[in-house]
Amino acid sequence: MKDHAKRAIALLLAIVMGTLLFACGESDETNATTIQAQDAIVIDSPAKFEGKKISVQSATTASDSMEILQANGLTCQLFPYKKVTQCFDDLLLGRVDAVYVDSVVAGHYTKDSSKFVRTWISDEAEPMGICLQKSSDKLAAAIEAAIDTLNYNGKMEEIAKKNFGTDETAGLRNVTEQPVIPTDFTTVKKGVLAVGVEIGYPPMEYTTDDGKTFIGFDIDLANELGDLLGLEVEFVNTSWEGIFAGLEKGQYDCIISSVSITPERLEKYIITEPYIANALCIVTAA
C-alpha cells in the first residue's frame, strides 16, 4: 500500500476516534458531577434542571415548556422520547435525573411505587379536553353535552375512580340539571365515532398486558360518550407527533388522548371544556 493511502487511513481513524471521544464523552462528564450532586440536590422545581439530564415526551406541553425554559437561559441535557413509557424506563436505569410530565401519568407511576417519587407540581393548571376540528362545531356541542351528562349521572366519577383510585375529575364541572344532547351532528363515517388516541400513555390510554385490548380513562370515556351519542366507537391508534395532523386530514372525528388545553391549540382547533384536572410535574427516582 502506498504511503499516502496509509496516511489517509490513519487520518480517517484519528477523526473517528476524535468524534467518538467528543460525542460519547459528553454524558460521561456530566455523569461524574451528577453522582456527586445527587445526595445534595433534589430536583424539586424546573429551576433545578440546570446541568441535569431531563427526559420528556416530544411534541407535548412538557417539551414546549422545556423549550421556553431553555430559551430563557437554562442549560440541561434534554432526552426527547417518542413514548412517555421510555422516559420512565430511562429514569429507572438511572440515565436521566428527572422526567417532566403530566401529573395524570406521574400519578400512575408514583402510586404504590418505591422507585419513583413526585417532587414538584406546577401551580398552572393544564386540564385536558377533547379536541375537534373547527368545522365540527355541532359534534363538539353534542360531546360537550354528553360529558355534562356523565358528570350529572355520576358515571364520570365512577370511571375516574376505576382508573386513578381517586376522582381526578371532581370540581371541574358542576352540572345541576340533566343536559339535552343535540342530535344534528355529522361524523366522518356514518354511525361511527372515530377517536384518535396515542396508545402508551398510562393510565389514560394503554393496553392490557397481552397488548390486544385498549384500556384507560380516555378509552372508558370514549365508550361512554359513544353510548350516549348512539355511535359505535372506533379507535385509531396514532403516534403523538402526528395526532393533530391526522385530525386535520379527517382520519378521525376527535382526539380523546390527554390533550392539554393550551392557547395555541385553541387557536387552531375546538377543545371542549376541561374533563380532567392536570398540571405539569417532575418525577425523580426515589
Added chain:
Amino acid sequence: MRLTPACVVISKWGQKLDNLWAWIDGFADGGGEHAALFVELRKIIGWLPALIEASWITLALTVTSVVTALVFSVFLALGKIARVQSQRTKSIGQLVTRGITTAIRWISSGYVFFFRGTPLLMQLFFIYFTLPLINPVFNIKSRFAAAWIAFSLNIAAYLAEIIRAAIQSIPKGQLEAARAVGLSYMQSMRLIVLPQAYKRMIPPVCNEFIMVLKDSSLVSIIALTDLTYKTTMLASNKASSLVYLPAMAIYLVMTAFFTVIFNRAEKKLGGYE
C-alpha cells in the same frame, strides 16, 4: 498570495448575509406579488441552524459506525471464507486446525445471519433498553455510544458480505500463484488479493454508506436528536410541513459530498487493476 485575516473574511461574509437578509425582508414585507413566497423563504432560513446542528449527529454517527464496521467486517469476511484444503494425512495438529477454522466460519456466518436477519430498530432497542434491564453492567449511559455500537454491529454484517463477494471475485489463480511463490495465506491476502478487491468494494460500500446515512434516523427512538427527528419535531411544533424541504436539501448535500469522495477513491485505487 495576500493573506486575509479570518475575522475580516467573516465580517465581510456577515455583511453580505445581512444584505441578503435585508433583501429578503424587503420582498417579504414589501407586499409585492411574491411576498408570501419570501415569507416562507425567511421561515426556512430561520430553521437552518437547528437543522444543521442536528445533522452533525447524523453525520458523526454514520461516519464513525461505518469506519468501525469496515475494520470489523474484514475479519468477518475472512472468517466466512476460511477453509482448510482436504488432506489425506490427518495428524492431530491438522485436525485441530480444521476444527478451529470450522468454528470461526460458523461463528462468522452465525453473526451475519443474526444481524442481517433482525431489524436494526430492534437491535438498537435491545442494546439501549433490554440489555441494561437484564444486567446493569450493560447500562450504556451515552445515547450516542449505544447508537454507535448498534449501528457498527449491524453494518458490519452487511459489509462482511460485500467484502466477501469482492474477495471471491478475484480469480482463484491469484491466491494459488501467491501461495506457490511462498507467501503465507495472510501475506497473499494482504499483498495480492485485498488490494485488488478494494476497487470492487467501493461502489457497494458507498451504497451502504448512503443507506446508513438515512437509516440513522432510527436513533430517534433512543431520544437522540438527528436530522430527521429534529425535522419532525419542528414540523409538529411549528405546525408547518415546509420544514421537510430544507431537511431533504441537507440530506442531498451530505449524500452528494460522500458520493464525490467515493468516486474519487474509486478512481485512485483503480491503478491496481
